[in-house]
Structure formats: structure tokens, C-alpha cells
Amino acid sequence: MANNSYSGVKNSVAEPNHDGEFGCSLKELRSLMELRGAEGLHKIQETYADVNGLCNRLKTSPVDDCGKAAGGVEDEGEAEAGWIEGAAILLSVICVVLVTAFNDWSKEKQFRGLQSRIEQEQKFTVVRGGQVIPIPVAEIVVGDIAQIKYGDLLPADGVLIQGNDLKIDESSLTGESDHVKKSLEKDAMLLSDKKQDGSVENRKKAKAQDGAAMEMQPLNSDEGADGEEKRKANLPKKEKSVLQGKLTKLAVQIGKAGLVMSAITVIILVVLFVMDTFWIQGLPWEKDCTPIYIQFFVKFFIIGVTVLVVAVPEGLPLAVTISLAYSVKKMMKDNNLVRHLDACETMGNATAICSDKTGTLTMNRMTVVQVFIADKHYRKVPEPDVIPSKIMDMLILGISVNCAYTTKIMPPEKEGGLNRQVGNKTECALLGFALDLKKEYQAIRNEIPEEKLYKVYTFNSVRKSMSTVLKNPDGSFQMFSKGASEILLKKCYKILTATGEAKVFRPRDRDDMVKRVIEPMASEGLRTICLAYRDFPASEGEPDWDNESDILTRLTCVCVVGIEDPVRPEVPDAIRKCQRAGITVRMVTGDNLNTARAIASKCGILQPGDDFLCLEGKEFNRRIRNEKGEIEQERIDKIWPKLRVLARSSPTDKHTLVKGIIDSTVVEQRQVVAVTGDGTNDGPALKKADVGFAMGIAGTDVAKEASDIILTDDNFSSIVKAVMWGRNVYDSISKFLQFQLTVNVVAVIVAFTGACITQDSPLKAVQMLWVNLIMDTFASLALATEPPTESLLLRKPYGRNKPLISRTMMKNILGHAVYQLTIIFTLLFAGEKMFDIDNGRNAPLHAPPSEHYTIVFNTFVMMQLFNEINARKIHGERNVFEGIFNNMIFCTIVFGTFVIQIISSIPTSRLKFLKTAGHGTQKEEIPDEELEELEDLDEIDHAERELRRGQILWFRGLNRIQTQIRVVNAFRSSLSPYEGLEKPESRTSIHNFMTHPEFRIEDSEPHIPLIDDTDAEDDAPTKRNATPTPPPPPSPNQNNNAVDSGIHLFLDPSKPATPSAPGSPMHSLETSL
Secondary structure, eight states: OHHHHHHHHHHHTTHHHHHTTSSSOHHHHHHHHTOOHHHHHHHHHHHHSSHHHHHHHTTOOTTTOOOTTOSOOOOHHHHHTTHHHHHHHHHHHHHHHHHHHHHHHHHHHHHHHHHHHHHHHOEEEEEETTEEEEEEGGGOOTTOEEEEOTTOBOOSOEEEEEESSEEEOOHHHHOOOSOEEEBTTTBOEEOTTOBOOSSSOOOEEEEOOTTOOOOOOOTTOOOOHHHHHHHHHHSOOOOOOHHHHHHHHHHHHHHHHHHHHHHHHHHHHHHHHHIIIIIISOOOOOGGGHHHHHHHHHHHHHHHHHHHHHHSOTHHHHHHHHHHHHHHHHHHHTTEEESSHHHHHHHTTOOEEEEOSTTTTBOSOOEEEEEEETTEEESSOOOGGGSOHHHHHHHHHHHHHSSOTTOEEEOOSSTTOOOEEESOHHHHHHHHHHHHTTOOHHHHHHHSOGGGEEEEEOOOTTTOEEEEEEEOTTSOEEEEEEEEHHHHHTTEEEEEOTTSOEEEOOHHHHHHHIIIIIHHHHHTTEEEEEEEEEEEOGGGOOOOTTOHHHHSOSEEEEEEEEEEOOBOTTHHHHHHHHHHTTOEEEEEOSSOHHHHHHHHHHHTSSOTTOOOEEEEHHHHHHHHBOTTSOBOHHHHHHHTTTEEEEESOOHHHHHHHHHHHHHOOSSSSOOOEEEEEOSGGGHHHHHHSSEEEEETTTOOHHHHHHOSEEETTOOHHHHHHHHHHHHHHHHHHHHHHHHHHHHHHHHHHHHHHHHHHHSSOSSOHHHHHIIIIIIHHHHHHHHHTOOOOGGGGGSOOOOSSSOSSOHHHHHHHHHHHHHHHHHHHHHHHHHHHHHTOOOOTTOOTTOOOOHHHHHHHHHHHHHHHHHHHHTTOOSOOSOTTTTGGGOHHHHHHHHHHHHHHHHHTSOGGGOHHHHHHTTOOOGGGSOHHHHHHHHHHHHHOHHHHTOOSHHHHHHHHHHHHHHHHHHHHHHHHHTOTTTTOOOGGGGSOHHHHHHOTTBOOBOOSSOOOOOOSSOGGGSOHHHHTSOOOOOOOOOSSOOTTTSOSOOBOOBOTTSOOTTSOTTSHHHHHHHHO
16 A cells, blocks of 8 residues: 555656546546455446456557557656756757857957957058157058058058059959059049059058048958959969868768668668568557557667767867867967968978078078178278268268168167167168268258159069169259169179279179179178169250169169178077978078078078079079970979079069979879968969968068968068977877777767667767767867977878878777777676676667666776877877876866766766756655655565556556456356455555566566556567576566566466465466466
């Protein structure tokens, strides 16, 4: 009686749910079950007509033995906490979605921050209070007078006040690629966001339109629909980064394999089930049983989905994103401002770097150290009094007016420091030379302000010189020029001698000077600059200034200076690291060949005795073009593998070289080329390269916009850091793949074999979600945050064609898989014997988790956890613990996952709060005396604990009533002497009926049809047709397998029938049988 009332309490929570579903309430059934014998029969006949009537009310069939409530029995505690599985799946999905969303958000925020940082760093020179000062573009106001130099992006619309030969690229507005000439007479309107780009360009001033609302355009907004569309149509699509390409390929392969495996699993399970049920057992397809079959097919489908979930590495995209985002953040500290995420990973595969010389390999702090003046070569700057005054005046005037007025030498910030160089560094060297000669250039500039300059030919890559024209009061003109010595000397026909007079300068003299002065200077790594002038007499009238070839000739040479730009102290070591890492460094510079060769030797690009090429731009072009002047790839292929220095090169040469190396098929691996650039014309080469580096300090806005990474310190050693981070990203992804694929290979094989042999996956969908989503997400975070080490630079680049999974990784994956599978299959098929627990295989449809499968799952997870440590090394290193404590994120995640796994393995019955959350019954709600009885029962009768729904109890009762009816019928037919005698034992609870030793719960074929919901079809087909053999008595700790598919009663002849009292209905049943 006690248990019946307990059952009532236990199921009272669910009572309202079932009243609508069934034709009778739990209250009715409870009162029915309190009756015994004839009273019970009478009540059934009175209320339900007969047992079939009751069956109909309960929506079940006594013949086919399957009903709505069909399914395996389940642990009460598990049933009460059944909400956990759904909640766990929901939680894990939410967790991953949030992590991914947070990652995307932080990446976007980082990118926005990066853009704003670039915009903030974009300075513009304006005139305020008579001072020329650089200010951030956001601070420009209406009415500002702005000075603009070659390569600037206009930050605001404006009107031209004064300028020389100004040309503007308005292609993003008009779609026309030709540069538009701007002048005060013809077109003075300047529109913002147009690149200053072109062959002739000068400083100019722009004034924002008065009264117009000024809009700051973002740095990279090339609006203007037509231009944008045209540009998009013309631009070749940039191919995927090396890693992206490999990952896409791998993901597709894994996806296909997973899909095939899951499909095969589902097909095998369905075929086995159908053959066993309808072929071997020959059962007909009953209409009433359709829901049960559907439940089986759904279960098989879920197992298939589990295999698919296991096969696909969900954590992989996350690992890539985390790794890239983490690297980008850290690269900021190493002076690499990454504008495009995939650039940092591509850099790890770089095989060639084409670097500028000035500012990247050298310090970009130029000083004049040698000079040829007045027929004498001075090895250091001479004293002012040794130079004739006439030459001195001409020299200082030429330097002062023929350098950009924005270029200045400022006093040092700190006492005793070096003077600050503002503006073009070569011009700064010349101004510094004037100061060394104890002359003040600013006095001349004050006397001849910029407005008085009659005409200016700015420096550009085609001219390689700069000239400024002054108009004298008498109507004559004087032009001062400076430029590359070998180019400008060819245009000189006179030279100033020691007396200060000009003498004729013949080609023979020029060749002699090149040998005696320029080559020795260049061989010491000095940049040689020639300073010259020309007078245009008033008598000849004003020359045609547009005819440059006539203007820039018949010059008089004043002097040749040798400018030193010292190699950065850290560069030789950085280049050695690159060469050891299998990266070829090439120098592409505008300097003369000897200077470039000398600097290349100092840096270590050229080694003594090596067979390498050093070419000038002209020679390079001659060698790569055919008779028609077209570039041929075959010709480039003959040159580039040996080329180390390209001197006197134009930006077009740089672009040709980069394109030639990238398109080359002469070597097995396709070359991955990184390029550095600072000038406006470097844009095409920066865009064409796999990774474009722009100079943060010396670079123009156009170069920065074309680049992928901005070097904030203009230093070559920062490029080496970028290589290190790029390789680290690649290795991080490989580490994660090694870890993830081991998990996947093991889990797929376990799920597949388990499903085919035991018709159920040992690893459930929710467990695999835990492993794949939570563990792998954290593993990706742990392995993706490994800091880079110098050892990354000791190997060659992987290149584009090398597979993502190397042989060593494959060996590790398969080795670990074999080890893990051996352990798991041992536990799966022999675990119950090893640990003396119940067998978890062949569990019915809705069976609760078993200890057996919990051990399998825990072992699986622990092996993955320790494999995470193994995955830290992918190149066959012995010591996997090396440097493990340098990454605290890794240690925290491994320990955290370990703790959470332990918590997740605690049975729900132990976690009271979960049962409360699932509206389970608290023990306090049950009276003490009942509790005692229950505890006793719990010790003895574990089968009862496996009752799942309220109905199951009543169905079992119905079995007993059916038996009693048969017994009564037997009495009536044989006029048994026991009729009407009912012993007290017969009134004991239903538990005794279930657990009598001589009655076995078995699923043999010959059986009486029963109204039990635990249907024969819920069991594995293989087990159903097993020949019944007398098993040992049920163990006290019966698991979910204790009550199998159906409850069938038959006598065990080997057991004495003494326990049933002679007068009991059980005894009557025995006699009747």
C-alpha cells in the first residue's frame, strides 16, 4: 500500500497532463489498484465493461502490445531531469553562436578602430598664424590654407590659390583615368578624396569653399559609382590566401566524407531493423504500431546526424578567426598595422620580399658626408673658407630655393640631441649641408618666399630631378636643378672651377668624373646628388617652359654631394633570419647601382662570392622585352631567380618584377611575394603583391591605401616579425586540425561501428555537441593563442601546393586514433566485466544513461583532453610540454575543461537542484513512514525505480489482473478447492508480483499477449529472436536493461515453486499452466 500512495505522490505532478490524453484519470486507476481479487474484477466490469474496455481507454492494444506510451523504462531521476539534455544542446548552441558573434563584433570593432587610427594618423599641412603646421585631417576648418604635396589625398573640397603644374586623379569621380590639370586660369576647383597622382605635381594650396559645410571623407571611400564600377571591372580578383584555399578544400573533403558515413550508418540501421522485424520475425506492419516504427526511424536518423556532427569540425572556422584576430592584435605591438586579416597568414608563406632601400633597410636620416666642389673631392664636409664665395653663394641659393619649402631642419626636442628633419630626407640632408657650411637657408627663403618662385618642375620617378626657376628684376631667368648625379651630369656642359669660373665640361671629363668621384662615393653606399644651375638671358626672351627637354639642358655643375643613409643596425640580422627561413630578399631602389650594391652588401642581401645579378632599370627592361617592346614571361624567368638588386628602377619596373615573380612557373612552388612601398606610384606593385607593406612614416596616403599591412616604424625587422606571426597562425591552425581530426576520426569510427553492432551510438548527440562545440571551441582558443617562437624561422615556407596535413601530422592523428579506438572498444565490449557493472549495450528506445556508457564517454573526453597537449607540437618534437606555461590561456582552458567534465559526469539523481528545476518530487514531501518503506524497497527492488510514466505502473497492474482473470476462469472450469480463498500474500504490492524469483522477465517468442507498454519492438531485433536460456536471478542493481522489451511470464522448471503460497493467485496460475 505504501508504494501505491508513493506512486500517487510521485505522479501527481503529471496528473493534469494525462486526463485529456486518456479516457480515465490517474485518480480512478489509483482507486482501482487499491481493490483486490473479485472486487477488482467487479470494478473493471462495472466501469469499463472488461479489460479490453480499459485498454481502449488507455489507448493500448492487448493483442499487438504497443501503445502511445511505448518505449523503454527510464530511471525516475533521469525522467525528472529529462529537460537537461534539451537545455544542454540549446546552451551549447547559444554559447557557440555568442562566441562567434562576439568574435565577429570584436573583429569589426578592431577594423573600425584601425580605420579611425589610420584616419587620425593622416596629417595635413596647413598655415595657421603664419606657421606651417601639420594637423589631423579632422581638425581642418573652413577657411584653412592648406599646403599639399605629391601623393596626398585631399581631405576636403577647396579652391586653388597657387600651384605649379598641378595634376589630379579624378577617376573615382569621372571614371576617366587621365589626370586633370588644375590652374588658376582654367580650373581651380579641387574636389576631395581624389588621389594626387601623376607625372607632374607640385605643392599647392587649397582653400575650403567659404560657407560650405565641410564633409570629411573616410580614407578609403572611393565613392563615385561609375568610377567604382569601372575600377571593379578592371581589377583582377585577388585570389584566396594560401590558408583559405587549403582550408576550403579540406572542409569540402571532410564534409563529403561525413555525409557519406552518416548516410551509410542510417541505411545500415534501417535495413537491419526492417529485415529483422519484418523478414526474420515475419511481423506484419500493423497500423497501430506505425508511431513506434517512426520512433525507431527517427532514432536511426538522429544517430546518422550524430555521425555527421562528429565528422564535421565545427570549431575550425572559429579557430581560424580567433587565431587571426589574436595575431592581428599582437602584431600591433610589433609595429604591424594589419589592414586585411588574411595578409598576416599569407605573410607566413612568403617566399620573396622586394624591399625599398631608403627608410626600410636604412635609417632614413640622411647627411652629406662627402662633396666634390671647386675641382676637389672632400672626404668630409669642408670648412666654409676653402670654398670660393661665388660658388658658395650659388650653392646656398640653389639649396634654399630648390628644396620644398615644407622641408626644414628643426632644433632637437631634447638638449644635446640630433636636429629634427622635417619633410623630404634628401632635401633635409642638403639643408643640413648648408647649415654645416655656417650659412642660414631660412634668410634666403624669407627674401624669396614661395610665391616669388616663377616655375617649379617637381621631382618624380620619371625626371629623377627637381628644378626651380626664379625671375630676375632685369627680365632674365635663373634655374636651379638637383638630381641623380649620372643623369644630371649628362645635361651639364660647364662646371665651376676652383677660381669660381665656369669651364667647359666635355663627355670625356664627365666619364673621368664618374670614375674618380661618383663610383668611389657610390661604392661606399653613398647616394650621389648633383647640384647645377642655368641662366636664361633676357635677350633670348622667355623660353617655352613646357618643352622640358630644351629647358633641362646646357646646365652648369656646381657640385656633387655624397649623402649617407646609414643601414639600420637591426637589418643585417633580420635579413639573415629571412634567408635562413627560405625567404629571398631583393632590393628595389631608385638609387644608382653602385650605391645599391654597397648597401645590399652591408645588409647581407649580397654575399661575397655569390653568383647573383644586380641590374639597373634600363638593363632590366632591355632584357625582359622582345623586339616589339613587349614583356615576355620567359625572359623574366631567366632573370628573377638570380636577381638581388634592381637599381635606378621606376615604379613600373617594380610592378613588372613583382608580377613576373608571381606569374612564374619556373619553380615548383608558386612564389608568394611581399613588397614594400612608400610612394604614390608604388600603388600598383603593392596591390599586385600577395602582401603589400606601406611605410607608416614616409609613405603617402595612396601607398597606405593600396597596402595590406602598414609598418608603423618603417623598419625591415618588423617585416620579419610579420613572417613569424604569419607562420604562427598557420601552425596554430595545423595544431588545431591535428587535435580536431583525431577527435573526429575516433568519434566517427566509434559512432559508426557502435551503431552497426549495437544499433545505438555509444556517443550520443548531446555528448558529441559537448565535445565538438564546447571543448573544441575552447581548444581552438587554447591552441590559437600559442605565442610565436624564433624556431618558426628555422624552416622553409610551406608554399601553396603543400597539403595542410603533413605526413608527421597524419602519423600523429592515425597513431592516436588507433590507441584511442583500442581503449574505447575494449571498454565498450568488455567494460561491464572489467568494472563489474551492468551492460549498457542494446538498451531500449528511451533508456536512461548507463554507468557503462558514462565510463566510455568520460574516457573518450579525457583522452581528447590529454591529446590537446600532444597537439601543441606538429613537427615531430619529443617534448610536448616545452613552453606550456608561457601560454596561461592554454593551461586555464585545459584545467577548466577537466573540471567541467567531472561536474558533467555526476548523475542527475545526485544533483537535487536539477530535479527541483525539472519539477521533480522532493523527498521531504513524502511522509516519514512511507520514506522508510521506500528506502527498503529501493534496496531490494530496483526494477520498480525504472518505471517511467504514470501509465506504466497501471499497465503492469493490468497484466496481473489479466492473470487473475485466467486463474478465476481456471478455477471455474476445474472447480478448484481453492476458489474464494484469498491469502494475505495476494494483497501485497505489485512489486512482489514483478520480482518473484520463479517469474522471469524475458523476451522469448511464445508468450501471452500483455498490455505492457514496454513493447517487444523496443528491443534490438537481434535480441528478440534469441533462444531463451535460463539466466541467473536478476542482480539487485538492475539497470535499464533489466526490464527488457516485454514482460513475459513463464515457469522456470529448475526453481522450486515454494515461495508462492498455495492459496495465492500465483500458485493458482502455476497449477493452471
